[in-house]
Amino acid sequence: MSSTIQDLARANVRALTPYQSARRLGGKGDVWLNANEYPLAVPFELSQQTLNRYPECQPKLVIERYTAYAGLTPEQVLVSRGADEGIELLMRAFCEPSRDAVLFCPPTYGMYSVSAETIGIEYRTVEVREDWQLNLPAIAEQLDGVKLVYVCSPNNPTGNLINPDDLRQLLEMTRGKALVVADEAYIEFCPQASLAGWLKDYPHLVILRTLSKAFALAGLRCGFTLASTEVIALLMKVIAPYPLSTPVADIADQALSEQGIALMRQHVAELVATREQLIADLRSLNCVEQVYESDTNYILARFTASSQVFKMLWDQGIILRDQNKQPGLAGCLRISIGTREECQRAVAALKSLPG
Numbered sequence: 001m002s003s004t005i006q007d008l009a010r011a012n013v014r015a016l017t018p019y020q021s022a023r024r025l026g027g028k029g030d031v032w033l034n035a036n037e038y039p040l041a042v043p044f045e046l047s048q049q050t051l052n053r054y055p056e057c058q059p060k061l062v063i064e065r066y067t068a069y070a071g072l073t074p075e076q077v078l079v080s081r082g083a084d085e086g087i088e089l090l091m092r093a094f095c096e097p098s099r100d101a102v103l104f105c106p107p108t109y110g111m112y113s114v115s116a117e118t119i120g121i122e123y124r125t126v127e128v129r130e131d132w133q134l135n136l137p138a139i140a141e142q143l144d145g146v147k148l149v150y151v152c153s154p155n156n157p158t159g160n161l162i163n164p165d166d167l168r169q170l171l172e173m174t175r176g177k178a179l180v181v182a183d184e185a186y187i188e189f190c191p192q193a194s195l196a197g198w199l200k201d202y203p204h205l206v207i208l209r210t211l212s213k214a215f216a217l218a219g220l221r222c223g224f225t226l227a228s229t230e231v232i233a234l235l236m237k238v239i240a241p242y243p244l245s246t247p248v249a250d251i252a253d254q255a256l257s258e259q260g261i262a263l264m265r266q267h268v269a270e271l272v273a274t275r276e277q278l279i280a281d282l283r284s285l286n287c288v289e290q291v292y293e294s295d296t297n298y299i300l301a302r303f304t305a306s307s308q309v310f311k312m313l314w315d316q317g318i319i320l321r322d323q324n325k326q327p328g329l330a331g332c333l334r335i336s337i338g339t340r341e342e343c344q345r346a347v348a349a350l351k352s353l354p355g
């Protein structure tokens with residue numbers, strides 16, 4: 001008996017909708033405000049000429065520099081192919097497929113569900129409250145069998161921080177039962193809110209970081225997991241032998257040098273100023289119902305006719321991210337903070353819309 005290729009594939013992979021990345025969605029734009037990237041390329045030169053050799057699994061200098069930046073010890077830091085790989089490594093190390101579950105709180109980042117579905121792990125969702133904060137009683141009711149709770153703070157796409165008191169309560173209710181994974185992909189835009197200082201009190205706290213956003217290196221694919229030495233040791237068992245290529249480690253070294261970090265902080269300050277201007281500009285427009293505060297390099301806004309707005313800007317080469325289908329976000333579009341000129345172009349295009 002013969003089977004089609006489709007039949008041969010795992011059932012959960014047949015059923016899987018892949019992550020709809022901004023890149024996959026395409027568009028023919030010249031103003032890209034849809035992937036929370038830094039708008040300009042930062043130049044780097046390669047200094048390593050040893051591509052005949054396999055790279056280190058955990059390049060020493062990268063770990064040292066990130067450790068110093070995060071205020072931790074090297075045994076508390078893992079480097080991986082983006083924060084996305086960290087999301088998946090945690091599931092592979094801590095969740096038994098078809099038995100354990102992960103939990104997260106929509107509207108939030110899309111990769112938690114995609115990774116769980118790919119590996120065959122149940123995921124449970126507990127929507128955030130109307131103020132976009134955690135619904136702790138509902139989470140408490142859903143924790144049975146949950147090994148990982150992913151909390152994105154500041155949250156993508158809403159842009160808000162999760163209350164630290166609620167995070168403490170979550171850490172208390174999960175102690176001895178599950179890990180709490182704080183996704184801090186945007187923490188450089190609000191560094192005072194990082195939970196890195198809590199790692200010493202909570203061995204079941206895990207923090208995800210990336211060079212893709214504030215560090216302007218989305219194309220590099222480099223992220224970090226910060227956790228207790230026990231958690232890091234377990235992740236080291238399941239990570240690929242050579243997760244980072246030699247050029248990636250080389251560029252990450254430079255990005256994490258003193259000058260690299262100073263440049264990142266300068267970029268963050270510029271983006272924050274641009275963000276506040278964009279919020280003010282959007283609030284003056286008729287087609288905009290509400291613009292939300294943000295602690296990140298993007299803002300979420302609610303439009304009176306978001307689908308039309310999205311399409312009309314798309315047709316003018318200004319590409320935003322549609323969040324209209326996410327729970328509680330009807331009419332919402334997410335706008336990444338580009339250069340001042342790019343934001344002005346988006347505002348000008350919105351101003352000229354009918355209605």
Ligand SMILES: *Cc1c(COP(=O)(O)O)cnc(C)c1O
Nearest residue numbers: 082083084109156185210212223
């Ligand atoms: C962009 C993003 C990531 C992915 O980071 P990479 O390092 O590029 O894989 C993870 N979490 C959130 C919330 C993000 O927005």
